[in-house]
Amino acid sequence: MEFSKRITGMQESPIRKLVPYAQQAKAKGKKVFHLNIGQPDIETPASFMDTIKQFDEKVLAYTLSQGIPELIKAIIDYYKKNDIYFEDDEVLITNGGSEAIMFAIIAVADAGDEILIPEPFYTNYNGFSAAVSVSVSPITCQAETGFHLPSKQAIEEVINPKTKAILLSNPGNPTGVVYTRDEIHMLAELAAEYGLYIIADEVYREFVYDGLAYTSFGHIKSIQDRVIIVDSISKRYSACGARIGSLASKNKELIKQILKLCQGRLCVPTLEQIGAVKLYQTPDSYLTDINHEYQKRRDSVFKSLNQIHGVFCKKPAGAFYVVAKLPVDDAEKFVIWMLNDFDDQGATVMLAPAEGFYATPGLGRDEARIAYILKENDLEKAMDILQKALKAYPGNTLA
Amino acid sequence: MEFSKRITGMQESPIRKLVPYAQQAKAKGKKVFHLNIGQPDIETPASFMDTIKQFDEKVLAYTLSQGIPELIKAIIDYYKKNDIYFEDDEVLITNGGSEAIMFAIIAVADAGDEILIPEPFYTNYNGFSAAVSVSVSPITCQAETGFHLPSKQAIEEVINPKTKAILLSNPGNPTGVVYTRDEIHMLAELAAEYGLYIIADEVYREFVYDGLAYTSFGHIKSIQDRVIIVDSISKRYSACGARIGSLASKNKELIKQILKLCQGRLCVPTLEQIGAVKLYQTPDSYLTDINHEYQKRRDSVFKSLNQIHGVFCKKPAGAFYVVAKLPVDDAEKFVIWMLNDFDDQGATVMLAPAEGFYATPGLGRDEARIAYILKENDLEKAMDILQKALKAYPGNTLA
Structure with missing residues (x-):
């Protein structure tokens, strides 16, 4: 059976295609910190x-x-x-x-x-x-x-x-x-x-x-x-x-x-x-509060990333994402490895490998998108796990 | 400013494009029987x-x-x-x-x-x-x-x-x-x-x-x-x-x-x-009742259409539409005329001209789609108005 070229040529969502690995990890009882998807944890106004x-x-x-x-x-x-x-x-x-x-x-x-x-x-x-x-x-x-x-x-x-x-x-x-x-x-x-x-x-x-x-x-x-x-x-x-x-x-x-x-x-x-x-009738203070919350989260994640050996990113000024260069051979392999083969006291982290965000082949292979959509406390834990995972990862390029 | 050829080549919805005429008619206080759109009047299950x-x-x-x-x-x-x-x-x-x-x-x-x-x-x-x-x-x-x-x-x-x-x-x-x-x-x-x-x-x-x-x-x-x-x-x-x-x-x-x-x-x-x-858990009787209701409406509309001089259609067996040939020069003109220039005791009827349902140019110009989505009583009134409108329409081809 043939399909159209346009659909076979489409890549799978790099944000969602690793979801099965996360589901497996959770089935094994692992706690997964989801920094891979832009799903905010903020409450929808009632x-x-x-x-x-x-x-x-x-x-x-x-x-x-x-x-x-x-x-x-x-x-x-x-x-x-x-x-x-x-x-x-x-x-x-x-x-x-x-x-x-x-x-x-x-x-x-x-x-x-x-x-x-x-x-x-x-x-x-x-x-x-x-x-x-x-x-x-x-x-x-x-x-x-x-x-x-x-x-x-x-x-x-x-x-x-x-x-x-x-x-x-x-x-x-x-x-x-x-x-x-x-x-x-x-x-x-x-x-x-x-x-x-x-x-x-x-x-x-x-x-x-x-x-x-x-x-x-x-x-x-x-x-x-x-x-x-x-x-x-x-x-x-x-x-x-x-x-x-x-x-x-x-x-x-x-x-x-x-x-x-x-x-x-x-x-x-x-x-x-x-x-x-x-x-749209929500008081503007709702948006201001959220802005402050995310700025704090951004600060926290940026500070943590800066402290991890071999990680590089400039401080982002908006949205709730940052693309960081990681000291790894292949960020997708690394994310799958974190879900399959790694945990820190039963917990691990999921990021979105950045290669799928580029149209130019080969770019972004050592980059990942981190969505800082969790509470500061959880973000700190997740960054700590990330640091440990990078250290333990067999494909670390600084090792 | 240029737009893509594919979008400029798209026709306007023949079902929806005459809506402004209906709005004008209603603004003038006319009652419009809407047989132009497949919006059922049946209640959504609670x-x-x-x-x-x-x-x-x-x-x-x-x-x-x-x-x-x-x-x-x-x-x-x-x-x-x-x-x-x-x-x-x-x-x-x-x-x-x-x-x-x-x-x-x-x-x-x-x-x-x-x-x-x-x-x-x-x-x-x-x-x-x-x-x-x-x-x-x-x-x-x-x-x-x-x-x-x-x-x-x-x-x-x-x-x-x-x-x-x-x-x-x-x-x-x-x-x-x-x-x-x-x-x-x-x-x-x-x-x-x-x-x-x-x-x-x-x-x-x-x-x-x-x-x-x-x-x-x-x-x-x-x-x-x-x-x-x-x-x-x-x-x-x-x-x-x-x-x-x-x-x-x-x-x-x-x-x-x-x-x-x-x-x-x-x-x-x-x-x-x-x-x-x-x-999807609604009892099947809901669907059976609706089926009977529409069959009655279909019978009513078909009977009425058959009695109008110059109208032709075969009895349809499904959905809630019928395409009828009308004795008019142009069904779109006729529908606009019914909305703009005609009423029977303050009421008129809206149909969907059928030309837009054909890809072959010129076909369907004397046809209209009638959606029998109103109660039998209203349908009878609407068919009565349609009959009178056809008689009065200056573009009637039998006149």
Whole structure:
């Protein structure tokens, strides 16, 4: 039996493909500290379920393909607070940020076209692109510079007539990089000069530390018809299982085109939309508190990593990830070894090997993404286990 | 600004694009009988919300990409009752039947490939295909034969090396056709002889009337590795707003490939999956009662249509749609006219013009899909209004 080339060519999620090893480890009674997946431990605000519980329509009917008006309004109000201005017909509700990204790619690129993505990148960008026959051209970034962008000229070298868009997450997943105002403006210039769209995945907008200023692509008026902003409630309100995202653009004609894709899949689930409206009314202090919590966790993990012999990373400024270089032959082998063959008093750690976050073959083999989504206490334990595991690992390159 | 060719080439949903006219009509105080959309008026079983209301996890987390095990099990049990047998690793939960169809197309066809679809067909088949750069080759069916399939030879003429699959809904949306055992076996033969997949959209499986025997592609063992069954709770349990569907195949390797797409979008919302488990435990009498209710409605609508001068349709045997030929110059114009310029004591009717359900240009222009999803009493009123509207319509071709 034959399958399509595009699907056989897709890689398995590097975040999820090692899950069976973790399940085996747990079946053997091992405690696994999960730093491999961006699933926050923060409680979802109770208003979400409270509102859903009040739903009392007798028929759970289709809703509007673009999303319910109350949620669109809530998102517009949210953006306003962030100095970004959208109107009703410039916002679409989607099945998570995932669907927003897939729809954006379909709308701006045909089969055989290319999109630029700074690597390492959120691995599913590759998956969505492959699924719709679009190629990824990586803009390689380095651990040594904290994964900031290379020069404008270096990016221009990757652009060709088939290039349709630049896709990036800011703050960055998996790197935690927060692009500077200059970097954002440099990309905006490239978009204008080469006629590219910017697909800006800004789901970690509130997760910026050290009081750093954040520049959204929504702030750059000069290219607003080229900007598509992808958003989600998953991380902001710790509601990953709700799968509520959105896609917004000042380019109303683009929104009209993408609405056709929304109509095709009819609508987004009703209940989560109703719940999401309430989430957007959560007091800002909720977000501030979470920001402080993650900054503490970031500090803790960074300090620990710095103390491990042979580990290298720059201090990340956003999201809740860091990509660290490890003194190992192969990070995937190392993670599997930690799950299968190692424990410290019955406990071990799971990381996401970083190779799958790169499009350039061979890059990232000695890197792993660490999601600091556990309480500080647990993070410290996990970092201690990691240190011991690196020491004991037969493939340690310093040994 | 340029958009992709695939998105600009997509038609607007013919079911939804006339919604603004209906909104205007209602704003003017007109009562609109909606026979244009397959939104049943049947109550969703209360068990759905009752279970969701009991959800008390503090963090609404990601769930497994393939779906929660309880729901996969419930679906396997459901199929068993229908003499169709699947195992755990042969079923994936999807965002509605819509996502299942899109994933199936991606998995079996590359950009530039073709899939065969009997026309008129559920219009979003075209949209999903276009979105992923796959072409639709229509197998034209006729109102005069009740939209049953043409000969095997006629279908063979449309098959070429780029053809990868046959996609069809059975019972048929928009036609209400229920394919005979011989038709299903003829398609199975074609699939085996030409190496095609069958993507079988069987979401209306319970909506078969007159005690007719139903043949699922799940019943045909000889080609089981070529069959992908798409399903959904939307119509079966009147839960359209839940967006819970599934994709199942005995081809385990295919399921493994499609799981990569599921991993890309992370997971399906948690709450609706929990609710759907309960829906599958609804007593069978619920489905039997609904079947009887729709059969009565079908009889009522068919009888009324037969009495309208110049209207033609064969009696449909399944789903809750009928495609009728109307004595009009253009069914879309007629529907807009009914909404804008006509009323009978303050009420009018909305249908779905059928042209958008065809891939062959020009076909279906004098046809409309009627969804008999209202109570008998309302249906009778709506048919009475339709009769009066046809008489008054300036574009009536019999006038």
